[in-house]
Amino acid sequence: MSGSQCGFEGTVDLDSALRDSCLNQLQDVEISLEAELVDSEAEIKIGYIYWVFSMLYHYLYYYVYIPSFWVFLIGIIWYTVARYCTRLFSRQSSFPSGFYGESIIFGWLERTNQRSVVWASRCLKTKLKYNSQVLDIGFGAGLSFDTMIRLLGESFESHCHENKGVEKAEYKVYGIENSEQMIRYCTEKYASEIENKVLVLEKGDALSMSYPNESFDVITVSNFIHLVKDKNAALKEWVRCLKYGGTLAILFRQSEAYARDAFVQSGVQQGFMFLPQENTLVEILENMDSIKNIEVMKRKVEEGDKDDIDEGDILILATIREEQKHITIGYTE
Numbered sequence: 001m002s003g004s005q006c007g008f009e010g011t012v013d014l015d016s017a018l019r020d021s022c023l024n025q026l027q028d029v030e031i032s033l034e035a036e037l038v039d040s041e042a043e044i045k046i047g048y049i050y051w052v053f054s055m056l057y058h059y060l061y062y063y064v065y066i067p068s069f070w071v072f073l074i075g076i077i078w079y080t081v082a083r084y085c086t087r088l089f090s091r092q093s094s095f096p097s098g099f100y101g102e103s104i105i106f107g108w109l110e111r112t113n114q115r116s117v118v119w120a121s122r123c124l125k126t127k128l129k130y131n132s133q134v135l136d137i138g139f140g141a142g143l144s145f146d147t148m149i150r151l152l153g154e155s156f157e158s159h160c161h162e163n164k165g166v167e168k169a170e171y172k173v174y175g176i177e178n179s180e181q182m183i184r185y186c187t188e189k190y191a192s193e194i195e196n197k198v199l200v201l202e203k204g205d206a207l208s209m210s211y212p213n214e215s216f217d218v219i220t221v222s223n224f225i226h227l228v229k230d231k232n233a234a235l236k237e238w239v240r241c242l243k244y245g246g247t248l249a250i251l252f253r254q255s256e257a258y259a260r261d262a263f264v265q266s267g268v269q270q271g272f273m274f275l276p277q278e279n280t281l282v283e284i285l286e287n288m289d290s291i292k293n294i295e296v297m298k299r300k301v302e303e304g305d306k307d308d309i310d311e312g313d314i315l316i317l318a319t320i321r322e323e324q325k326h327i328t329i330g331y332t333e
């Protein structure tokens with residue numbers, strides 16, 4: 001069919017049309033390739049960012065999140081256990097009771113207090129006469145009883161030696177405690193002394209005792225004063241029960257010594273919160289009219305002392321006036 005037959009005039013350059021169409025197609029391909037290239041570059045960038053974030057995530061997850069989770073968990077468990085033990089320990093050391101009181105505290109008291117209590121009892125040697133009436137306040141595991149009964153016995157024997165005919169022991173050691181557990185423990189431990197009537201154990205409150213005024217020649221208070229909030233009232237109560245010329249012996253550890261003991265230190269905030277300073281007690285005693293003189297003794301570390309806290313033992317000996325001279329003088333003039 002010719003060009004004139006279909007109304008088309010002129011010649012058609014098929015080659016150039018083909019070329020144009022090819023060029024157009026190539027251009028399209030080029031454009032789509034360029035678009036793809038741009039797309040894949042963007043994808044590479046996104047992929048790279050994703051990779052960085054996923055690395056960061058993994059790093060944080062394995063090296064930060066998981067370890068800190070465990071650290072946190074262990075910390076919580078440690079804190080809870082430590083808090084429980086601290087409370088238990090401070091509660092039990094101030095008032096031993098139940099299973100723990102029996103199984104742990106006796107052993108702990110005996111281990112930590114034995115040497116200091118024996119030292120303090122020995123310091124009282126000259127005060128323990130053949131007929132002395134001695135009271136141990138808050139006796140706990142009864143660590144003072146052996147030494148005091150032995151020293152009183154020796155004093156009694158030498159008195160018998162000098163005074164023929166004396167047969168019956170007149171001395172006696174009393175103990176006051178508010179823990180049933182401790183009373184039961186000491187009743188078994190000192191059964192023969194109780195039977196021989198040289199030891200009397202009673203349940204009662206050390207801060208409000210039922211003993212009449214001027215009942216005792218010596219009162220000992222060992223490792224107890226840190227449990228007493230109102231030291232003024234407690235000291236007055238103990239002095240009330242002492243005879244004229246009697247001695248109040250207070251044994252305690254300096255707070256610095258407790259501070260060296262990590263285990264005790266952990267309980268300082270509760271059971272040991274009323275730790276005294278030596279000066280505080282001396283000041284209170286000095287302000288009492290009935291006190292004649294005060295002596296402060298410090299224990300030196302001996303061979304065999306293992307605990308750091310042994311170094312801080314302080315014994316305050318306060319002697320009551322023989323009689324209230326300041327009153328009689330007024331009347332005689």
Ligand SMILES: C[S@@+](CC[C@H](N)C(=O)[O-])C[C@H]1O[C@@H](n2cnc3c(N)ncnc32)[C@H](O)[C@@H]1O
Nearest residue numbers: 094095113138139140177178179205206222223
């Ligand atoms: C830390 S322990 C010392 C025991 C002993 N004196 C010693 O040195 O090993 C304190 C004791 O005081 C007793 N106690 C605490 N409060 C008391 C109170 N208000 N009256 C009597 N005893 C008390 C406790 O039961 C405990 O046995």
